[in-house]
Amino acid sequence: MSKPVRGLGMGLGALLGDTSDIEKLRQPVGYVNKGIVGTKTPADTSDIMRIPIDLIEPNPFQPRMSFDQEALEELASSIKTLGLIQPISVRKKSNDRYQIISGERRFRACRLAGMDMVPAYIIEANDQGMLEMAIVENIQRENLDPIEVALSYQRLIEECHLTQEQMAIRIGKKRVTITNYLRLLKLSAKVQHDLKVGLITVGHSKVLLGVDDPAVQEQLCDLVIKEGLSVRQLEEKIEKLTKQVRQPGLPADMSDLPEDYYKVLEHMGKFFSDNISMKRTASGKGSMTIRFSSDQEIAKFRQALEDKGL
Numbered sequence: 001m002s003k004p005v006r007g008l009g010m011g012l013g014a015l016l017g018d019t020s021d022i023e024k025l026r027q028p029v030g031y032v033n034k035g036i037v038g039t040k041t042p043a044d045t046s047d048i049m050r051i052p053i054d055l056i057e058p059n060p061f062q063p064r065m066s067f068d069q070e071a072l073e074e075l076a077s078s079i080k081t082l083g084l085i086q087p088i089s090v091r092k093k094s095n096d097r098y099q100i101i102s103g104e105r106r107f108r109a110c111r112l113a114g115m116d117m118v119p120a121y122i123i124e125a126n127d128q129g130m131l132e133m134a135i136v137e138n139i140q141r142e143n144l145d146p147i148e149v150a151l152s153y154q155r156l157i158e159e160c161h162l163t164q165e166q167m168a169i170r171i172g173k174k175r176v177t178i179t180n181y182l183r184l185l186k187l188s189a190k191v192q193h194d195l196k197v198g199l200i201t202v203g204h205s206k207v208l209l210g211v212d213d214p215a216v217q218e219q220l221c222d223l224v225i226k227e228g229l230s231v232r233q234l235e236e237k238i239e240k241l242t243k244q245v246r247q248p249g250l251p252a253d254m255s256d257l258p259e260d261y262y263k264v265l266e267h268m269g270k271f272f273s274d275n276i277s278m279k280r281t282a283s284g285k286g287s288m289t290i291r292f293s294s295d296q297e298i299a300k301f302r303q304a305l306e307d308k309g310l
Contacts, residue, residue, distance in 0.1 A: 019219060019222035019223055019225075019226050021226070022222040022225050022226055023081075025199065025225060026081070026082065026190075026193065026194070026197075026199075027197070028079075028080075028081065028082055028083035029082060029083030029084065029085055029193060029196060029197070030083050031048060031050060031083075031084075031087070031119040034047075034048050034049060034050050034119060035049055035050065036049065036050045036051075036052075036117065037049050037050070037051045037052075037055070037098075037122070047121070047122075048087050048119050048120065048121060049119070049120060049121075049122055050117040050118070050119055050120075051090065051098055051117065051118055051119075051120050051122075052116060052117060053107075053110065053111055053115060053116055053117065053118050055096055055097055055098055056088075056090060056098045056099075056100060056107060056118060056120070057093070057097060057098070057099055057100070058099075058100055058104055058107075059099055059100045059101060059104060067104075067105055067108060072105070072108055072109050072112055073112065075105070075106070075109035076109040076110075076112040076113040077113075078189050078190075079106075079109055079110060079113045079115070080113045080114075082189055082190060082193040083193070084106060084110060084115075084118070084119055085147065085189060085192050085193055085196060086103070086106065086151055086185075087103070087118075087119040087120050087121055087151075088100060088101075088102065088103030088104075088106050088107050088118060088119075088120045088121075089101040089102045089103060089120065089121045089123050089155075089159065090120045090121070090122055090123065091122070091123050091124070092122060098120070098122070101123055101159075102158065102159075103120075121155070123159065132156065132160040132162070132170075135152050135155055135156055135159075135160065136156070136170050136171055138152055139152045139153070139171055140171065145195070145196050145197075145198070146181065146184055146195055146196070146202050146205070147184060147185075147192050147195055147196040148196075149181050150181040150182055150184045150185050151185070153167060153178055153181055153182055154182060154185060156170075157182075163266065163270075164178050164179060164182075164266050165266070175262065175266075176262055179262050179265070179266075180206065183206075183209055184202070184205055184209075186209065186277075187205060187208060187209065187217065188214040188217055188218055190218050190221070191205065191208055191217055191218060191221045194221055194225065199225050200221060200224050200225065201231070203231040204221070204224050204229075204231055204234055207231060207234050207235055207238065208220060208221060208234075210238065211238065216241075220234065220237065220238065220241075223237065258280075261278055261280065264278070264288075265277075265278055268288075268290065271297060271300055271301040271304065272290055272291065272292050272297055272301070276288070276289065276290050276291070277289045
């Protein structure tokens with residue numbers, strides 16, 4: 001859900017106008033074309049199936065012991081509006097029981113939202129090679145939307161423990177291409193939804209990634225849909241917005257990162273769950289932001305530095 005825009009003054013509304021009628025164009029991502037477990041056999045482990053929520057149980061090895069109730073309610077509200085964009089991953093425990101591998105927070109939010117079916121990948125947890133081949137084959141299909149491609153790349157990192165370099169070799173893509181797809185998952189849920197269903201393009205999404213505030217990001221996305229803005233027109237709108245409201249983090253001469261910068265992001269991402277971003281102007285100045293989720297991440301990074309004698 002969009003949150004109120006903070007600290008941007010009155011210039012934002014004047015520039016973006018009223019986009020309240022955009023919501024009627026959005027339909028929840030319901031995976032209604034996916035089979036229900038028990039009615040058919042998945043073609044491979046990259047298939048999405050719908051599983052009755054009562055057949056799914058939490059992972060007993062889940063490291064997270066508590067979930068913020070307010071955040072869960074916000075996610076549940078988003079799921080009611082947009083659907084569950086990223087399926088959970090489960091493994092089959094018995095003929096009629098499934099155990100969560102990843103996505104327990106999403107699962108809890110789905111239950112809170114009153115869903116009776118949850119879209120999920122069913123993983124053969126003890127056969128990584130088969131899983132990797134299935135995901136790579138899935139990526140090579142031509143009918144995947146950009147978010148599905150990005151999620152497939154993310155699964156190769158999280159579930160098959162591949163680096164971006166290894167993925168590039170497996171699927172025959174440049175590493176920068178993989179990085180750019182993974183960045184799409186940093187968009188807000190609403191913008192991801194609009195990209196997934198074709199209301200905006202990948203080009204629009206890349207431009208929106210340069211906007212830090214999710215609320216502004218979503219309003220600009222609404223404007224693209226309402227006015228049919230081209231990518232260039234969106235860039236001009238952001239440039240004008242930046243000049244008027246002086247939003248931090250969006251210098252007018254912001255440029256794409258050189259290849260070496262992506263190597264830095266990849267190496268640092270190994271320690272901080274890829275929760276790292278970098279900005280660079282055309283003149284070479286910029287900033288790098290690292291967000292860590294626990295003391296353990298810092299300790300792991302410190303130990304790596306000490307092992308290297310740094």
